[in-house]
Amino acid sequence: MAKIVWIVGGGLCLLLASAVATAWAEEGKELFQGKCSSCHSIGAGPGVGPDLKGVTARRSAEWLVRIITEPNKLTAEKDPTQTALVKQFGMEMPNLGVNREDAQRIVAFLGGVAAPAAAGAPEGAAGAGSGAETPTAAPPPAPVVPTPALLTKGRALFTGAARFAKGGAPCVSCHRLRYPGIEGGTLAADLTDIYTNMGDAGVRGVLQSLSFPVMKRVYADRPLAEGEAEPLIALFKDASARHAQASNSYPFIGLGFFVLFIVAAIVIRRRIR
Numbered sequence: 001m002a003k004i005v006w007i008v009g010g011g012l013c014l015l016l017a018s019a020v021a022t023a024w025a026e027e028g029k030e031l032f033q034g035k036c037s038s039c040h041s042i043g044a045g046p047g048v049g050p051d052l053k054g055v056t057a058r059r060s061a062e063w064l065v066r067i068i069t070e071p072n073k074l075t076a077e078k079d080p081t082q083t084a085l086v087k088q089f090g091m092e093m094p095n096l097g098v099n100r101e102d103a104q105r106i107v108a109f110l111g112g113v114a115a116p117a118a119a120g121a122p123e124g125a126a127g128a129g130s131g132a133e134t135p136t137a138a139p140p141p142a143p144v145v146p147t148p149a150l151l152t153k154g155r156a157l158f159t160g161a162a163r164f165a166k167g168g169a170p171c172v173s174c175h176r177l178r179y180p181g182i183e184g185g186t187l188a189a190d191l192t193d194i195y196t197n198m199g200d201a202g203v204r205g206v207l208q209s210l211s212f213p214v215m216k217r218v219y220a221d222r223p224l225a226e227g228e229a230e231p232l233i234a235l236f237k238d239a240s241a242r243h244a245q246a247s248n249s250y251p252f253i254g255l256g257f258f259v260l261f262i263v264a265a266i267v268i269r270r271r272i273r
Helices: 002-035 061-069 071-076 080-089 100-113 148-159 194-209 213-219 229-272
Strands: 176-179 182-184
Touching: 002 100, 061 071, 061 100, 071 080, 080 194, 148 182, 148 229, 176 229, 194 229
Parallel strands: none
Antiparallel strands: 176 182
């Protein structure tokens, strides 16, 4: 009789644990979509941050909880993985104020949908039984091609010459952009090379997700309206291209000055003789 009780009790515990894990994964899915999906994909490639497919197989659960809850501390500790990610993506993941329990829910969701299937397992077997479905990744938008019209609108939105539809502050209030006719503030990052560092998808993700604490405070109730991201992306793309071109010309300018100096020295020496 005691053995039966133990078996039944053990079975109930397993069912309860499974139900809790499923509930956590479902809650984690909602948290992921609300806080993470604008910067991270699951199987659609990197964006603002890395693709998280299979991340629970590559990193421990505790490390994942820490990167979600205290990325700044990992950076300060010179964690090698965090250091490599910051170098690769050009920035530290912002601290979004996610508590430890919610971070564990997100990790539970990632563990259900992101782990690669075992060898020989049928496609789609990874994460089966977790109760959470893998989000279907929408095809990424086509890269923005800077046109005179887009650049004019992007410059106007950046400087405040044209207002954002929902009343957000112009970018120039906080950011510098080395671009003809634009100066800018110094409160936040210089955006001249943001397109070089992040690419089209990365910049779009930042504009849509409001990833950084200051951006969240400024634009929390005033996100960009449809059609406002593309002109800014075009502006950043053109600014990055101009800056790269100018940087590449610096050595030749220096060489030109050096040649002129040598020629002038020769001419002066001959006249002295």
